[in-house]
Each structure stands twice: as C-alpha cells, then as structure tokens.
Amino acid sequence: MNHPYPQPHPRTGLLPGTFGIGTFTDSALAFPALVHPDGSVIDISARFADTHAVFDDWERAFGELTRLASGEEPTHRIEDIRALPPLARPNLLCAGANYKQHVAEMLTKNAFNQHNRLPGESDEDFYRRNYAMMEKRADDGTPFLWTGLHSSLAGADDDIVLPGVGVQHDWELEIGVVLSGGARNATPSAAAGLIAGYLMVNDLGTVDLFRRTDIPWGYDWIAKHQPGFKPAGPFIVPAPFVDVDQVRIRLRLNGEVMQNWPANDMVFDFPRLVAYASERVRLMPGDILIAGSPPGNGMHHGRFLTDGDIIDSEITGLGRQRNRCRNEHADREPVYGAWKNEVRA
Structure with missing residues (x-):
C-alpha cells in the first residue's frame, strides 16, 4: 500500500x-x-x-x-x-547536463547548437531528437563533472551579490549529497554507501561569460565561482531520512514559479555520479556533489537576475532558502569584462 x-x-x-x-x-x-x-x-x-x-x-x-x-x-x-554554509571548506563536485528535459531544451534553443538541426527540422522534432540522445546517454554515456570553489558558498538566506562583470546572472537550484568517506574506483553500489546526507545548493553562474571563442575548448566555468554564487543549506539532512524518489525541486523568482521538477529525473543518479567522480579524483569526507539543474533556469525563461530580485527556493525535506539579489558596488570598472560573444536563449 x-x-x-x-x-x-x-x-x-x-x-x-x-x-x-x-x-x-x-x-x-x-x-x-x-x-x-x-x-x-x-x-x-x-x-x-x-x-x-x-x-x-x-x-x-x-x-x-x-x-x-x-x-x-x-x-x-x-x-x-x-x-x-553547512560546511565551510568542502571540495565541490558539480554535475552538468544531468536532467533530460533541461538538456534537450537547451540543445534545442541554444544558438551555438543550431548547426546540429536538420534542414527544415521543427523545434518539436529537434527537441525529440535531443531528448532521445539524453535517454541513450543515460544508458551508455558518461557523466560530466566540474569542480567548484568553497569560497563561492553562501548561507541559505544571504544576499546574492551580482558582479559587475556580465549581465546574464542565472539560477539553477540543485539537490546535492555530502560524502562520508573517500574512495577510489568505487562501484555504483559501493558509492551509494558513501552518501551521508543531502542538501540544497543554488548553482548560480553568469551565462554570458561561459562561452569563449579565443580558446579551442570553448567554455570557461570560472564565472560559476563568484563570491556567494553557491547558496547552500540551511542544513544537511542524513541520507536515511531522504527518499529521492519523493523529492521535488522548486524555485520562485519574485513569487513566480521558475523551477518545479522531481529530483529523481536525472540522466545519472547519485551512485553513478559518485562512482564516476571516484575514478577521476580522490574523494574526501565532507565533499559535496551536486547533481545538476532540472528545467527552468533563467536561460530557458529568457529572464536573468537583477538588483532587487527575491529568490525563494525549496527542496522537499531539505529546507528553504530566501536570497535577495543586489548589485556589486566595485571600486573600479572590470579590466576583463564580459566576453564579446553573448549567449542567446
């Protein structure tokens, strides 16, 4: 029953x-x-x-x-x-492209992916093809992880300071895990035993700083590490208390629902993400791994964060966050401003 x-x-x-x-x-x-x-x-x-x-x-x-x-x-x-922040100095491991619908939507809309659209292909058909690619990736693909800085962590109710570099400041509310021990080359089954608890993290980033054409590999993730760009917590909930199949991720911007998605709709679940990470780095107790964003970020809505915005976030059983956005008041103009190729929704 x-x-x-x-x-x-x-x-x-x-x-x-x-x-x-x-x-x-x-x-x-x-x-x-x-x-x-x-x-x-x-x-x-x-x-x-x-x-x-x-x-x-x-x-x-x-x-x-x-x-x-x-x-x-x-x-x-x-x-x-x-x-x-629940932990002061954890290593941060961040999954990208890990929710099927979110990735399929981005691949369909993003200007930099239009070369993959077939001649005359509609948005609906292009989306279906991109979604099918994510389903195949879930079966036989490889996770994508990048590392973060604990200097970007903030408290659950802290202000988010929007830097003067770039203008497309975006939100991505995500569920994360805290690890209980280190491991190398763990199987997914063994990796599941390393998960001590769950927490929520809003993985902010400045989208118009991501894309680079002056380097051969194309992307620059340092714009996800601005001070305060990772509101975390307010607490970590022990794993025995959390059923990810029952958890929902919700974010409101000025009262309007932007994200509302089940946490278990991942391309790669947490055991597979942790197992993959254990093949690439040395995992340590207290490390945080966040699972990527479900649909509904600012890029999708064509709306980015501005001074005075209020973000209300919650993940079932993991608490709530409320963050007010305010502009940074810098002593000088940035020398290295936004890269000239603006990312378009």
Whole structure:
C-alpha cells in the first residue's frame, strides 16, 4: 500500500521525525548544530568542533546525533540565529547536463547548437531528437563533472551579490549529497554507501561569460565561482531520512514559479555520479556533489537576475532558502569584462 509522503514542517521545511545538521551564528560565534523540524536547535559544539568533524567519522557521528536529537535540550530557536554554509571548506563536485528535459531544451534553443538541426527540422522534432540522445546517454554515456570553489558558498538566506562583470546572472537550484568517506574506483553500489546526507545548493553562474571563442575548448566555468554564487543549506539532512524518489525541486523568482521538477529525473543518479567522480579524483569526507539543474533556469525563461530580485527556493525535506539579489558596488570598472560573444536563449 502506498502511503502519502509526509509534509515538511512549515517553519523549517524538514520532514517529521528527521533533523538537519548545519553551521549557524548567533552574531557572536559560529557553531555546528542539529535542527529539529519545529525550529528548535541544539548546539553540538561540545561534541564536534565543526560540521567537518561530523563527516570525518559519519557512522559514529550519526549515532551520536540521533541520541542528541532524542534527549538533549534545545539551546536556540532557528529564527534567532543565522545559517552559514553547512560546511565551510568542502571540495565541490558539480554535475552538468544531468536532467533530460533541461538538456534537450537547451540543445534545442541554444544558438551555438543550431548547426546540429536538420534542414527544415521543427523545434518539436529537434527537441525529440535531443531528448532521445539524453535517454541513450543515460544508458551508455558518461557523466560530466566540474569542480567548484568553497569560497563561492553562501548561507541559505544571504544576499546574492551580482558582479559587475556580465549581465546574464542565472539560477539553477540543485539537490546535492555530502560524502562520508573517500574512495577510489568505487562501484555504483559501493558509492551509494558513501552518501551521508543531502542538501540544497543554488548553482548560480553568469551565462554570458561561459562561452569563449579565443580558446579551442570553448567554455570557461570560472564565472560559476563568484563570491556567494553557491547558496547552500540551511542544513544537511542524513541520507536515511531522504527518499529521492519523493523529492521535488522548486524555485520562485519574485513569487513566480521558475523551477518545479522531481529530483529523481536525472540522466545519472547519485551512485553513478559518485562512482564516476571516484575514478577521476580522490574523494574526501565532507565533499559535496551536486547533481545538476532540472528545467527552468533563467536561460530557458529568457529572464536573468537583477538588483532587487527575491529568490525563494525549496527542496522537499531539505529546507528553504530566501536570497535577495543586489548589485556589486566595485571600486573600479572590470579590466576583463564580459566576453564579446553573448549567449542567446
């Protein structure tokens, strides 16, 4: 019998019977904490120096956190403290081109892919062909990952500062995992056992800085690493509490729904992504891997972020984010401005 999935708590976005792990500040000190669905918070700094220490020995830590959640008295309320990035200095591994519809839409619309359109081919037929290519890629293809900088992380409610370089600042709300240990050449089955928890990350980037024609390989991903371009958290939810098949990714811009998609509609699921990563790099406890964006980014809508915009984001059971966009006030004009080839939706 199918039971309805429980509803997230209106205060935190956590599901009943779960908890989140994050880093917070009360304006004086930063501290690791456990968050209950009702917004009560337990400072765990007496047992863990920071959240990195939690994931250094996850099996032991999860047992300890479970005991704290059931027996320790709260020390704070969530509304009285500010969320910092849940982990301060993780390696970031970011999947691209990993939702079938999103990639098929981009391939159909993007000006730089029109050379692949057949003579006289309609948008509908071109889209179907691109979607079929993504389905084939899911069967026998290879994931695409790039690395990120932890200096781009921000708290769940921090302002997003839009830099003066480029104008097509885009959002991509994504579900991510935090790893519990390192591995090399893991099988997908073994990789699944490395997933300690889940979190939400908005993977922002400045689209008109991506495309380059002065270099043979064509793309420049540094524009995804601006300060504050990775709002994360507000917390990490342990993997036993999360059923990805029931999770939905939603983002609103100034109240208008832009992204609303099931998290499990990936080309490559998390075990395959982690297994692939383990063949390319040395995975470490506390590493974050985000799974790519579902449909609905700014490029698709032909709308990019501007000063004063409000982004409201939520992923089922993983919490909520609210970020106000504001323009950067720089001391000088950028020397290296936007690359002259503007990316068109």
